[in-house]
Amino acid sequence: MDPESNPKPQTAALERTASASxxxxxxxxxxxxxxxxxxxxxxxxxxLLLGTxxxxxxxxxALAYGVAVGGFLAAMGLGAYISQFLAVENHQHQLLRVxxxxxxxxxxxxxxxxxxxxxxxxxxxxxxxGLFLVTLILGIxxxxxxxxxxxMIERDRNVQFALAGxxxxxxxxxxxxxxxxxxxxxxxxxxxxxxxxxGTLPAFMVFRLGRLFRGMRSWSYWGLTVGIGLxxxxxxxxxxxxxxxxxxxxxxxxxxxxxxxxxxxxxRFGNDVRLFLDGDLQLSTVDEYRYHEALVHPAxxxxxxxRQILLLGAGDGMALREILKWPEVTKVVLIELDxxxxxxxxxxxxLARSNAHALEDPRVEILYGDAFVLAPQLPQTFDVIIxxxxxxxxxxxxxxxxLGFYQRLFARLAPEGIFVTQASSPFFAPRVIDCIATTxxxxxxxxxxxxxxxxxxxxxxxxxxxxxxxxxxTTLSLQVPTRFLTVATMxxxxxxxxxxxxxxxxxxxLVDPVIVQYxxxxxxxxxx
Numbered sequence: 010m011d012p013e014s015n016p017k018p019q020t021a022a023l024e025r026t027a028s029a030s031x032x033x034x035x036x037x038x039x040x041x042x043x044x045x046x047x048x049x050x051x052x053x054x055x056x057l058l059l060g061t062x063x064x065x066x067x068x069x070x071a072l073a074y075g076v077a078v079g080g081f082l083a084a085m086g087l088g089a090y091i092s093q094f095l096a097v098e099n100h101q102h103q104l105l106r107v108x109x110x111x112x113x114x115x116x117x118x119x120x121x122x123x124x125x126x127x128x129x130x131x132x133x134x135x136x137x138x139g140l141f142l143v144t145l146i147l148g149i150x151x152x153x154x155x156x157x158x159x160x161m162i163e164r165d166r167n168v169q170f171a172l173a174g175x176x177x178x179x180x181x182x183x184x185x186x187x188x189x190x191x192x193x194x195x196x197x198x199x200x201x202x203x204x205x206x207x208g209t210l211p212a213f214m215v216f217r218l219g220r221l222f223r224g225m226r227s228w229s230y231w232g233l234t235v236g237i238g239l240x241x242x243x244x245x246x247x248x249x250x251x252x253x254x255x256x257x258x259x260x261x262x263x264x265x266x267x268x269x270x271x272x273x274x275x276x277r278f279g280n281d282v283r284l285f286l287d288g289d290l291q292l293s294t295v296d297e298y299r300y301h302e303a304l305v306h307p308a309x310x311x312x313x314x315x316r317q318i319l320l321l322g323a324g325d326g327m328a329l330r331e332i333l334k335w336p337e338v339t340k341v342v343l344i345e346l347d348x349x350x351x352x353x354x355x356x357x358x359x360l361a362r363s364n365a366h367a368l369e370d371p372r373v374e375i376l377y378g379d380a381f382v383l384a385p386q387l388p389q390t391f392d393v394i395i396x397x398x399x400x401x402x403x404x405x406x407x408x409x410x411x412l413g414f415y416q417r418l419f420a421r422l423a424p425e426g427i428f429v430t431q432a433s434s435p436f437f438a439p440r441v442i443d444c445i446a447t448t449x450x451x452x453x454x455x456x457x458x459x460x461x462x463x464x465x466x467x468x469x470x471x472x473x474x475x476x477x478x479x480x481x482x483t484t485l486s487l488q489v490p491t492r493f494l495t496v497a498t499m500x501x502x503x504x505x506x507x508x509x510x511x512x513x514x515x516x517x518x519l520v521d522p523v524i525v526q527y528x529x530x531x532x533x534x535x536x537x
């Protein structure tokens with residue numbers, strides 16, 4: 010057929026060429042800048058999501074975020090370099106077409122790769138390699154976006170305006186993503202629905218931009234299809250991820266919640282109800298009394314003036330139950346970071362029975378927040394301070410075992426007051442209890458490490474400290490009902506095993522959290 014007899018293809022081609030050279034309208038320029046903000050917001054949220062998921066699965070938060078965030082940023086740099094080889098003719102439609110293709114890849118990959126990483130972990134696959142590859146893929150794609158958007162705007166305005174506008178919106182988007190993920194998306198939706206939700210944004214962005222530029226409307230249909238498809242998948246990803254999570258625990262999950270701070274899981278097998286925070290066992294109702302009696306009663310017994318008590322952490326109410334057994338107690342101030350833990354301990358029947366509804370006692374005042382900040386600001390002093398923090402396996406927790414925190418905290422300890430803290434496992438992480446004891450001794454306290462056997466945990470350590478008067482364990486009395494401790498056995502807790510050597514650890518400081526290294530001991534491999 011003679012091409013001149015059918016001029017429509019030529020006319021369409023001429024129209025596309027003409028439209029590709031047209032200057033941007035204000036609305037087009039506005040939406041391209043908005044695309045920069047959305048792309049950055051999605052990328053930052055994806056970084057945080059991968060870091061949170063990896064830290065939940067492997068527990069090493071610092072390394073998990075280092076690989077996820079650092080790897081993502083490095084991959085973005087690689088993507089920015091690669092962008093110079095794409096759409097080399099620099100035509101508007103060519104740039105848009107490549108940008109749309111990238112976004113339509115980013116959308117399903119952002120939604121699906123975190124779930125694939127979880128599946129890899131459940132299948133006992135190479136998680137760190139998987140995390141590296143996921144960050145590499147998403148990072149490269151994210152790194153391609155800003156240079157392409159800059160080149161599109163640069164065709165219409167000068168380079169100075171293009172860079173200033175795109176980078177400004179890029180940083181604003183990063184701020185939105187970094188705040189929206191932990192404050193709104195994670196606690197409201199959970200990890201995997203959040204991944205799918207943020208994956209819809211690049212697809213819907215393609216839909217919007219495709220309708221703004223002549224000759225690109227077909228791309229808008231692709232964007233709308235992918236966006237709606239991902240949105241419809243959100244309700245299905247929740248039961249799918251729940252089924253995968255069930256395989257990580259040896260008993261059926263009866264409650265699960267993603268709070269702002271952590272993943273809270275409750276399992277039950279017969280009478281054994283277990284609480285897990287970010288995958289780490291916190292208590293078993295079968296034997297938790299051993300742990301909590303050992304944590305509370307030596308310190309309470311050591312101070313006859315046991316009226317005002319400060320309890321840090323321990324939102325499950327079990328330690329509080331033991332404190333309230335002492336009739337002299339007039340007030341307990343409990344500082345707990347996560348309100349969701351308190352709510353679970355109050356409302357789940359098995360936990361409420363185990364803690365004897367201690368959280369409802371009128372002598373208890375509950376404060377929500379970071380004990381590192383709140384405890385030193387309290388107006389009163391306390392006869393006994395009990396710290397039941399999680400193990401110091403990351404810097405955010407290591408500060409609660411640091412000399413700087415203890416110095417500020419002990420301003421709230423009465424002159425004859427007693428302090429006690431949990432101190433991890435003396436077998437699996439022996440230098441942790443040594444580090445805590447060394448750090449407390451630096452504050453001119455009399456320090457007394459001790460241990461107890463808890464079947465769910467194995468051997469466990471504590472450190473008790475007195476300010477003025479030395480403690481003689483044989484003089485400790487026990488005037489309250491207990492299931493495990495007795496007057497005769499309590500002094501034996503302070504008889505340390507021969508394989509626990511003290512005096513070799515460094516002081517844990519805010520600027521040098523060595524306790525994190527001590528907690529990450531190779532002996533844990535024998536427990537896993």
